[in-house]
Amino acid sequence: MKWHVLLFVIVILFVHSNVGEAQRNALFIDCGSNSSTNVDGRKWIGDISTTENFTLSYSGIVAFIDTVDNEPTYGSLYRTARFFNVTSTYKISVFPGTYFVRLHFFPFSFRSFNINESAFDVSANSLKLVSALDIPGEISWKNTRTMSNYSSLVKEYFLNISTNQLEIVFIPKSGFFAFVNAIEVVPVINQLFVDxxxxxxxxxxxxxxxxxxxxxxxxxxxxxxxxxxxxxxxxxxxxxxxxxxxxxxxxxxxxxxxxxxxxxxxxxxxxxxxxxxxxxxxxxxxxxxxxxxxxxxxxxxxxxxxxxxxxxxxxxxxxxxxxxxxxxxxxxxxxxxxxxxxxxxxxxxxxxxxxxxxxxxxxxxxxxxxxxxxxxxxxxxxxxxxxxxxxxxxxSRNGDLAHASNRITINQPGSAGSQPKNKILWVSIGSGILSVLIISLIGAFIFCLCIQRKKVAVPVKETSPGWLPLSLHGAMGSTTNARSYKSPLCATASLCNRTGRRFTLAEIKSATNNFDESLAIGTGGFGKVFKGEIEEGTPVAIKRANPQSEQGLAEFETEIEMLSKLRHRHLVSLIGYCDEQSEMILVYEYMANGTLRSHLFGSDLPALTWKQRLEACIGAARGLHYLHTGADRCIIHRDIKTTNILLDENFVAKMADFGLSKTGPGLDHTHVSTAVKGSFGYLDPEYFRRQQLTQKSDVYSFGVVLFEVVCARPVINPTLPKDQINLAEWAIRWQRQHSLETILDPHLKGNYSLESLKKFGEIAEKCLADEGKNRPTMGEVLWHLEYALQLHEAYTESSNVESFSSSELRFADMAINLPQIKEGETASPNVSRSNYNSTENFRQ
Missing domain, CATH: 2.60.120.430 (Galactose-binding lectin)
Incomplete structure (x- = not known):
């Protein structure tokens, strides 16, 4: 026991000795001061009379002010600064090792130097620390970002110095000046980071x-x-x-x-x-x-x-x-x-x-x-x-820690906005020549591609209409097939990786009473959907391909491939499939309450409450977020709409129909170039224009869904006045006027929180941004929807104005920042014929 105590004492003494050494070797410079001062228990050395520890290549201008407000700790230190209108270097003697280097900036104007005309670079031993630093702009941006009230800026760096000298260089932009109030150089004795x-x-x-x-x-x-x-x-x-x-x-x-x-x-x-x-x-x-x-x-x-x-x-x-x-x-x-x-x-x-x-x-x-x-x-x-x-x-990356600030609005001499006219002219000419060359190469490539396609007959195209019988599909086991086709997702294998059950056609016919029309519960782009029962009376939804459908083998295999490797509470589960006798049949879990759209309009079903709509959107967002982030490579759904959001017996929302889904871009790509597929009214206009698919294409479609949930009307309605035909365009105009409640579904009047609706409309608007880069991720959408639900819960708890109908369930699957809600005791409505209808897919 004594040895343990002794060892502990030795360790403590060693640590404190290192601390003492670090403190003794640390250097604190009070820039623009002619004397030493004690601030925060440390001795700061004025840089007017440089010492053997450091020198200054150019003295610049000593600046000072009488008092400093809002800086209780460093107020006396920030009363002085050193301004530079030419490049100047602090050369500091150090021992090789690792250091914290801190630069203190407190902006103030001095004589003819207006602080708004300060813009400069800073480097340390050839490592670029900041570029075009605009201190007032930086502080303003920092305050916006962190909601703090700092009037000063401290930038801290961790540097490994292999020589006996640290050179901190201040480089003012042409026509501007640099400044600094204080500098800290603190050695790190112990190993603070590992490689x-x-x-x-x-x-x-x-x-x-x-x-x-x-x-x-x-x-x-x-x-x-x-x-x-x-x-x-x-x-x-x-x-x-x-x-x-x-x-x-x-x-x-x-x-x-x-x-x-x-x-x-x-x-x-x-x-x-x-x-x-x-x-x-x-x-x-x-x-x-x-x-x-x-x-x-x-x-x-x-x-x-x-x-x-x-x-x-x-x-x-x-x-x-x-x-x-x-x-x-x-x-x-x-x-x-x-x-x-x-x-x-x-x-x-x-x-x-x-x-x-x-x-x-x-x-x-x-x-x-x-x-x-x-x-x-x-x-x-x-x-x-x-x-x-x-x-x-x-x-740092490639010797650079700087992020060129786009917050600087000053028209700097020497910047791109003031380049000599002859240089701009030559740049323009060069750009024109390059553009012509690129267009010529693209034209030649397209011409060669067309010639090649004429020589090679492609039996089945991804975008070609019609249905390919399974008996003609070599990967399905046909031994006589001369025209084999592979799904784009199974291009490197003879058979997709399937984990679902393979049903016989006899089992499917038994489950559906030989496809009895009285059991049909919907018709979609792929074919009819039947309600069936398998062993022990388990209800299932059975989707049978229509030979005349535009969706064929590619969509069939994509659906199986996707759902075989995806499992999530908010994705419809694939139970199995059948591919006998030229049939293409998919068997899913049965969703008793049908599509989200059927509970919004077009049926006699009870209207969903605002809470139920929020929870349905949250569930769908969770499923989509899982698609985007849950696999090694993201999966883009590509056909998000209210008919592809299904509700189970507890009104839990699940995403369905993955026939058009596409594996997202790799780490070194930003998009997938592919033919445009989707549904009218939900299609991302940027994807339509560029044929470049990204996760943000799903976000756009989901934004349309959000407005559809609010307004409870079709996304395209040609019978309405011209400015109301397209739901997304119509709703976004009202949202930007902060009047979304004007076009709210009348069934919700008086039974919603205005703050919740406001938050809901804000995230829907962001989803419909023209450019994908300006849209949120599905994770961010999910957060905002959960916050909207929290606002509604707070509203109902405080005012007790919402009366729950017999069809509403108090979900346990709630947003994470809300108190847990117990399951309700009322039963969900028994919908025997769920509406699985879906609009035809748009193809180009």
């Missing part, structure tokens, strides 16, 4: 960060669970930890816990974070809900086209055994960890521990999500999740 890190979505694969040659910028550093008004600073390396509250998508999704026990570090990594970070945590408010993927979520605005290191801090202070609390970690809607057990990872209770992940944010994406939620299938006593702290670092 080998888990890659998000890599199924345990590691990736090498190569930090010896890369720099990092601190984007966010959060102490999870502290109030929004509080922030703290660790005294070892003077890192600022702010509250996570303003980054949470829904604060109500989590509650705060505090730890009053003694905490110690796991693996002696006391430099990673101060103990105060591990003393608070957020835990799920309601861990009994059915949907577990989106329980606690944080949203961050980041720079696109960079890799990011995400560091999560944990300390289990409730459970004292393994497998007591297991949860999942998602980053950017990808699985980072499953069945994560903090107790096992940290080695015990009250052990401070951290976990690192790396992920890439692609071009044209400026959002990073971190989500924690439990896995209800683990069987652990606690199905919840928790987090103590979080840090996000941007990794």
């Amino acid at each position: 080998t890190v888990n890659r998000v979505g890599g199924n345990g694969l590691k990736t090498d960060l190569n930090l010896a040659e890369r720099g990092m910028e601190t984007m966010f550093r959060l102490n999870v669970g502290v109030p929004a008004s509080e922030s703290s600073e660790d005294k070892d390396m003077w890192r600022k930890w702010e509250s996570d509250e303003k980054y949470m998508f829904s604060v109500n999704a989590a509650s705060i816990l505090s730890n009053r026990s003694s905490i110690s570090y796991s693996n002696n990594d006391s430099f990673v974070a101060p103990l105060l970070v591990y003393e608070t945590a957020r835990i799920m408010t309601d861990n009994g809900v059915a949907e577990k993927r989106f329980n606690m979520s944080w949203e961050f605005n980041v720079d696109p086209n960079f890799d990011y290191l995400i560091r999560l801090h944990f300390c289990e202070f409730i459970f004292d055994k393994q497998n007591q609390r297991l949860f999942k970690i998602y980053i950017n809607n990808k699985t980072a960890a499953e069945d994560y057990d903090v107790f096992a990872q940290a080695g015990g209770i009250n052990k401070a521990y951290h976990q690192d992940y790396v992920d890439s944010v692609p071009q044209q994406t400026d959002t990073l999500w971190v989500q924690l939620g439990p896995d209800p299938l683990t069987g652990s006593p606690s199905t919840d999740a928790f987090l103590n702290g979080m840090e996000i670092f941007k990794l």
Whole structure:
């Protein structure tokens, strides 16, 4: 026991000696000052009389103001600054190693220098830190992004310096000036980061960060669970930890816990974070809900086209055994960890521990999500999740950490807006020649392709109408077929990967009483749908292909291929198929309440309440989000409409009809080039114009569905006045006037929350953005819909104005940030003849 105590004392002394060494070797520069000052317990050296520790290549202009407001800590430090109208370098003597470098900016005008005319680059030892930095614009953007009231800006970098000198270079843009108020250079004695890190979505694969040659910028550093008004600073390396509250998508999704026990570090990594970070945590408010993927979520605005290191801090202070609390970690809607057990990872209770992940944010994406939620299938006593702290670092790419700011609106001399006319002329001429050359090459390619197609007869095309009997399909087992055809999804195999049951035609006929017309419950583009019964009276929906249908073998195999590998609560399950005697038959789970459209208009069924409509949309969104993110490559449904959203006996919504689905683009592509398919009124106009399919094409179609749910009318109605024929165009006009309630389904009058409808209309409008890049992801759509449901629940609970009809079920499958709702005791209506009707698919 004495040896353990002695070892602990030695470790503590070693840590404190390292802290002391770091503090002794740290350098704090008060720019524009002629004397030293003590701020925040540290000695800051004025840079007017440079010392042996650093020199300044060009003195620039010393600027100062009398007082600084709203800066209780660094107010006296920010009274001075150094302005540069030419390039200037701080040359700082250091020992080789890793350092935190912090640059402090507090914008103020001085004499003839207007701070709005400040724009500059900053680099450190050839690593570009910022480009065209516009401090007022940056602070304004930061405030918008974080909803904070900072009047100063501190940019922090983690650098590996291999020489004895750190050179920080300020490069003003032509006609502008640079400035800086203070500089910190803090050595990191212990190893704060390791090169080998888990890659998000890599199924345990590691990736090498190569930090010896890369720099990092601190984007966010959060102490999870502290109030929004509080922030703290660790005294070892003077890192600022702010509250996570303003980054949470829904604060109500989590509650705060505090730890009053003694905490110690796991693996002696006391430099990673101060103990105060591990003393608070957020835990799920309601861990009994059915949907577990989106329980606690944080949203961050980041720079696109960079890799990011995400560091999560944990300390289990409730459970004292393994497998007591297991949860999942998602980053950017990808699985980072499953069945994560903090107790096992940290080695015990009250052990401070951290976990690192790396992920890439692609071009044209400026959002990073971190989500924690439990896995209800683990069987652990606690199905919840928790987090103590979080840090996000941007990794340099090709020697660059800078993201060229599009927030700078100043017309800078030397910028693209003021290039010499002769240069612009030559650029224009070159662009014209290049355009002609590209058009010529494309024309030649098309001509050759047409010639080739005339030589080779293609028996079946993806877009060709008609039906190919299965007896002519070699992959189905025909030995006499001379015209074999493979589904695009099965192009590399002789037979699709099928996991469903293969029914005999005799079994199908028995289940449908030989396709008795009295059992027909709908007709779609593929063929008729019959209600049937298989063993033990299990009801099923049996879809039989029509030989005259435009949908044929390709759609049949696609449906089987997709549903054989997809399983989700909000996707209609494929039970099996039959491919005997030239028949193409699909057998699905029976959806007792038919299509969503049949409960909106065109039938005598009771109208859905606003709550039921919200829950139906949420269910469909969950299914689509799973398609987009749940597989190795996303799956694009391509035919989203209210007739393809089915409701089971409990009015749980499920996506159906995957005959037109398409595997999404690979990691190195942004879209799939393919023939246009879909349904009139729901089709993404950008996809129609460019024939480039993306996940955002599904988002557009879903936006049309949302407006259809609100208005309860067909998406295309030629009998209406010209400006009302197209639902999407008509509804978006009312939405932009903030008057969506004007065209609301009359059945909803007085039984909805106006705030809920407002939120619903906002996300529907975003889905219908002209360009796909401006539309939200399905995950973001889902979040907004769940929030709309939360607003409605709050409205009904507070005013008690909604009376539930006998057809409404109180779902347990609710949004994650809502209190759990018990199942209702009233029965759902028994609909014996569900409407499976669907409009004809549009094909080009």
